Amino acid sequence: MRRYAIVLGKNPELSIAELRAFSKRFRLGIRILEEHLSGPNTSWVLIKAKEEIERYFRWLGGSLKLVWIIGNGEDAIEHLEYARLFTLSLYGNNDWRVWRKLGSKVKEILKRKDRTKFFKPANVYAMPGELLLKGFPETKDFVFFFRDGDILVGETVRITDPFELKKLDVERPVVRPILSIPPRLARIMVNLAEVRRGNVLDPFCGIGTILQELILQGLNAYGSDRNPERIREARRNLEWLRREFRVRKVAQLEICDVRRLRKCFRTRFDAIVTEPYMGKPLRRTSTKEEAVKMARELDRLYYGAFESFADVLKRNARVVFVFPAYRLEGGGMYRRNRPWLEELGFEVLERHLDFEERHRLIRDIHVMKFKG
Ligand SMILES: C[S@@+](CC[C@H](N)C(=O)[O-])C[C@H]1O[C@@H](n2cnc3c(N)ncnc32)[C@H](O)[C@@H]1O
Incomplete structure (x- = not known):
């Protein structure tokens, strides 16, 4: 030591x-x-x-x-x-x-x-x-x-290496600064999943930032998104990654609604690492009532997503998931508790906030264990 x-x-x-x-x-x-x-x-x-x-x-x-x-x-x-x-x-x-x-x-x-x-x-x-x-x-x-x-x-x-992270962010063929997660954070989330070898899924993969990281780290990467355009874009980005970083692994990509994962993948996963759809970009800080309303509406999608996760995860698998929290008008923040996670078999092990100054949204990163 x-x-x-x-x-x-x-x-x-x-x-x-x-x-x-x-x-x-x-x-x-x-x-x-x-x-x-x-x-x-x-x-x-x-x-x-x-x-x-x-x-x-x-x-x-x-x-x-x-x-x-x-x-x-x-x-x-x-x-x-x-x-x-x-x-x-x-x-x-x-x-x-x-x-x-x-x-x-x-x-x-x-x-x-x-x-x-x-x-x-x-x-x-x-x-x-x-x-x-x-x-x-x-x-x-x-x-x-x-x-x-x-x-x-x-x-x-x-x-x-900050230059490597920057390259992963801005030099790939498809870049979407508002929609996608910073590579630095993707790297942190992959570590939080604690998987050394195995199958990892991002079921809201977008243009594939988390998938890039999984591949670079030698994990078996699986991605899905319900929008075919995003899957095409993710494919282009991953092709670029293969050339630029000389990686041999490829990801399996599927067009799939998150609520139907069982239909799209035969694989059982060791972890899910994802930043889901978090609502429309916010123009201004919200009132408490607005924040509660937005979070409640999104929870319907998230509930369906977690039900579907239970179908494709191995027992004791990890889930690293970004829930939105909201900065409130006049200070403070709205950060929701979701007792339904336990009911679906997901034990919340840790929660961490990540502030991004440009955004009015705050990332409320949850690390969970699927008890099966
Ligand atoms: C914020 S993006 C994810 C960004 C991605 N983690 C990245 O860094 O590139 C959310 C994605 O969720 C997808 N999406 C929204 N609703 C969905 C659903 N019901 N099932 C699957 N994907 C969905 C959208 O098409 C969008 O690409």
């Missing part, structure tokens, strides 16, 4: 849930020792984990950096490895004077070996995109975590 820190992305609470699921999914033995939650892109956790985490890390959607912890206190700087070019990232302290002082100190020490330089990132910490552009991993990122009068010193050993 090694000591690492992980720098979390936009939604730290969701990232931690993903990390726990990820640990079980790949048997990485992650133990979270400390949580330092300060906001988007600067929150971090201190963990113990098997070294294999380095191999799998790139498949996390909600994390930015994996930092190998070298030691405590400024003395640990002595143990940093040489790099011709490096930068510094500070978490828990955003004072540029501290950044510069530590940078000079690191430079002094590395200079004993050979010439070295450091560069200034946009903030007191470097984001993965900046690191990649500067030549990571040859270019190093030395990280200082400030916590109650103590500093942890480490070196970034892995990062997640």
Whole structure:
């Protein structure tokens, strides 16, 4: 077991849930020792984990950096490895004077070996995109975590690739910014399903964002949508994925109303991961009455969907499903409880919110187990 820190992305609470699921999914033995939650892109956790985490890390959607912890206190700087070019990232302290002082100190020490330089990132910490552009991993990122009068010193050993996620989003032939889920979130949801190998279905597949992720991760991907146009578009996107990412697997795609899955698939699934139809785009924030009405109407579709899920899922299968929650006029939010899920055999294990500023809808992500 090694000591690492992980720098979390936009939604730290969701990232931690993903990390726990990820640990079980790949048997990485992650133990979270400390949580330092300060906001988007600067929150971090201190963990113990098997070294294999380095191999799998790139498949996390909600994390930015994996930092190998070298030691405590400024003395640990002595143990940093040489790099011709490096930068510094500070978490828990955003004072540029501290950044510069530590940078000079690191430079002094590395200079004993050979010439070295450091560069200034946009903030007191470097984001993965900046690191990649500067030549990571040859270019190093030395990280200082400030916590109650103590500093942890480490070196970034892995990062997640924002350019890959961006490519998956905007370079595919069919792009629908309003309709589709961000690839980052698709990745998180696939991890929340905790399936390492097996058959996974997205029964509201749209243009196929979740399917792309399933295929990239080597899972058996199945998709359906009741709109034939969406299925054609998903097929085009997946064909593109095959060429661009050199994956061999293909998805089985069917035109199918979600309430008739049994008629469309012979397969039994280990998980369903999906973002369903969530109603018409909202022009403004809703009143409580409007929100209740919209949620109630959608629940009719969702009830039928879950009845149908029960027909095609294996026992103990996972369902990761996005229900809509609503931002309300004058503040607050409407987040519905659905006791009927239990009645249909679905135990709600976890719920996580994901806010998307552009949207007035909030994603209320449910992780469920089908008890059969
Ligand atoms: C929000 S989109 C899903 C987006 C998709 N997860 C993605 O990221 O590309 C919802 C999809 O549900 C489909 N849909 C709506 N009602 C349906 C039903 N009763 N059965 C199957 N699909 C349905 C729509 O055609 C639409 O493509």
